[in-house]
Amino acid sequence: xxxxxxxxxIITGTAALTSSAHxxxxxxxxxxxxxxALKLVFPSSAKIVKEAKELSDEQLQAxxxxxxxxxxxxxxxxxxxxxxxxxxxxxxxxxxxxxxQFITFIVGIAKEFKIQRVALMVFRESRxxxxxxxxxxxxxxxxxxxxxxxxxxxxxxxxxxxxxARAFGRGARKALVLCEALxxx
Numbered sequence: 499x500x501x502x503x504x505x506x507x508i509i510t511g512t513a514a515l516t517s518s519a520h521x522x523x524x525x526x527x528x529x530x531x532x533x534x535a536l537k538l539v540f541p542s543s544a545k546i547v548k549e550a551k552e553l554s555d556e557q558l559q560a561x562x563x564x565x566x567x568x569x570x571x572x573x574x575x576x577x578x579x580x581x582x583x584x585x586x587x588x589x590x591x592x593x594x595x596x597x598x599q600f601i602t603f604i605v606g607i608a609k610e611f612k613i614q615r616v617a618l619m620v621f622r623e624s625r626x627x628x629x630x631x632x633x634x635x636x637x638x639x640x641x642x643x644x645x646x647x648x649x650x651x652x653x654x655x656x657x658x659x660x661x662x663a664r665a666f667g668r669g670a671r672k673a674l675v676l677c678e679a680l681x682x683x
Contacts, residue, residue, distance in 0.1 A: 529630055530604070530619045532591065536577055539589045539606030539615050543579030550575050557679045564643070564675045574676050585609050588677050592669030596623045597661045605638075605673035611682060613638045616670055626662030634663065638670050643678060647671040 530538065536546050553561065553572045562568055579586035588607040593600045599622035606615035616638040618630040628634065637653055647667035649655040655663045 525599075525624045526620060526622045527627060528620050530617060532619070535591070535604040535617055535619050536589060538617055539604055540577075540579035540586060542581070543586045544581040545579075547578045547580055548575065549578055551680045553676075553679065561675055561679050565672055574680065576677065576680065587614055588681060590673040590677065591619065592673055594665035594669040594672075596626055596665045599623050601626075601629070601662060601665050601669075603666065603669060605670050607674060607677050611642060611674065611678050613641045613670060613674065615639065616666065621662075623662065626656075626659035628656045628659045629662045629666055631656075634659075635666075638666070641670070641674070643671070643674050645671075 540546055551574050553569075553574065558569065558572055575590070577589040577591075579589070587609050590605050590607070591602065592605055593602050595601070600620075601618070601622065602620040603616060603618045605613060606617075608614040616635045618627075618635070621627050621630065634654075634656055641647065641652075646652050647670055649660060649663045649667060653663060653667050
């Protein structure tokens with residue numbers, strides 16, 4: 499196939515792409531694997547348990563009301579750090595839209611339902627990668643569902659990374675609200 503024909507097909511969306519091909523975003527940067535992120539959040543836990551939880555009707559309504567958005571699914575995946583049968587904390591891997599692509603990060607939550615750690619795992623945007631900086635992610639430490647998680651209010655944004663910072667705020671708040679709904683007794 500000639501280059502000109504191939505480029506034209508790509509632009510018009512008529513190029514035949516095989517289903518076995520694996521595509522990554524041109525700007526994708528991996529900072530942490532799932533294993534590394536979980537070790538960062540649960541450094542001293544004896545074991546980490548992956549749990550798929552299902553929201554009840556009441557929980558779903560309460561979460562959607564608290565977040566002001568409709569959830570895509572009732573089922574949520576959480577990780578729970580455990581030592582000697584006692585829970586050390588919780589974690590959720592969040593995928594939030596930045597400007598155009600998903601930003602993947604982990605939200606670590608202490609057993610008192612306060613954010614313990616937030617860390618960037620995969621960044622796919624062309625701008626805004628500065629949210630990986632500890633000066634930014636450290637702002638989330640100690641926040642609870644009573645906090646607003648708004649850039650310019652209780653989160654100091656980063657010039658050129660406003661949409662990424664907002665994505666972190668949305669994802670962290672969502673993880674906290676879901677965690678409380680599913681685990682708080």
